[in-house]
Amino acid sequence: MGQDVRELLWGDAARPPRGRPAGLSREQIVAEAIAIADAEGLQKVSMKRVAERLDCGVMSLYRHVDGKEQLVALMHDTAIGPAPDLSADRGWREAVAEWARATRAYFLAHPWALPLVTEDRPVGPNEVSWLDQGLGALESTRLSGAERLAAVMVVNGFVRGGVQPEVQESYAGAQWFDFMADPRARERFPNTSALFADGSMSYETPELSFEFGLQVVLDGLERRIGDAA
Amino acid sequence: MGQDVRELLWGDAARPPRGRPAGLSREQIVAEAIAIADAEGLQKVSMKRVAERLDCGVMSLYRHVDGKEQLVALMHDTAIGPAPDLSADRGWREAVAEWARATRAYFLAHPWALPLVTEDRPVGPNEVSWLDQGLGALESTRLSGAERLAAVMVVNGFVRGGVQPEVQESYAGAQWFDFMADPRARERFPNTSALFADGSMSYETPELSFEFGLQVVLDGLERRIGDAA
DNA sequence: GCTAATTAGCGTAGACTATACGCTAAATCG
């Protein structure tokens, strides 16, 4: 029931008019799974929990979804949705910046997706549309295909890395305090403890850090691109 | 037995001379877990498998490790090891480049660590040393503390993002082919399908993509830093 | 050397997972 990439991609649903009509739908299942993940985290998403929410038997889910792996992949592709349209004529720099900000907004809205995208997993059509828009943002430049791809991955990697401390307890939390509390930390981790001491690690203004990093990346791209479009 | 950060950080093992002596050690357990992950992937690492390799009962592991979560955290911190010493006087640019290349080498050697580092998890002392060295590489610059931190995270994010397609089947694999095989792909994902058509997505020369991205990031940093040290 | 204290090893059991199989119910087609 639906590992067919074609159906997932192009929406050739083609509901067969024979047989018992479905009460459940894949969309409902995925939506409920996303709701659980948003509220309680990805690891609280189990087939049982999803079935309870939909008031159906656990095995009924498998009529609409191949298994948990596919369900999780669908969660991501559904939650991220189609990429924003960047075809406006603002020039590549602002287009890439918008792409980066939109990506960041997604991970802030659905923090559970962050570890997910690093996993080896099937890619969905919406995610492809994001890649496509990212590449499109660089269309006006004279970068080669491989360079454009590399550029999108630089931006994407930067966004993910920057969002992580915003989204996860451990980074901003008491963890650093434990490390830096020991007096020997000054000797062993001098740079980190200095940063910690002056409050630079508190992540109180994540937007500023993000914009700083973004401008760094864009500056680097601009130098490689040469001219602005 | 040992969620004590202190012991983990500073090696204050302080084996108590009373009681039955230990036949197992945390180091052995972690080493065996790493061996499994290297050979078969992280998800093949179970307490049972580790115990089998060590020829001991499953619950014996819990005398040396708090639980699976801590074990996995220890795997990463042990596998990555202490950061390379970058205190040579090559200037910040080459120091950051070395840091990035070393980070990439780690993920290539232990691909299972890639999804791991994106998870919300306890950070270990070796990982802190990497952060510290990364910050140290930028010591000669006039960047503020927060900016240095942001810079390290840009580089780190870039490395992770760039390594992912090198390490995972799905990215270089038949997945893209499925998407791009359909004639409608040209219309819906024009930029991606163009890249796919001319072979730019085959990831045949990952080093080149990596170096391209790295230079982009370094150029961006250089512009923010102004002078080279 | 004996006893108490301390620690390591680990078997059992419980509470979770995901999912393969096969049955039953509900719909349409001929």
Next chain:
DNA sequence: CGATTTAGCGTATAGTCTACGCTAATTAGC
């Protein structure tokens, strides 16, 4: 009215992690 097709789902199986409590091995103090 069958025959066919599909949906819903109960049961059972094979995993997972780990809390608890017992036994064994060692040392400290007497």
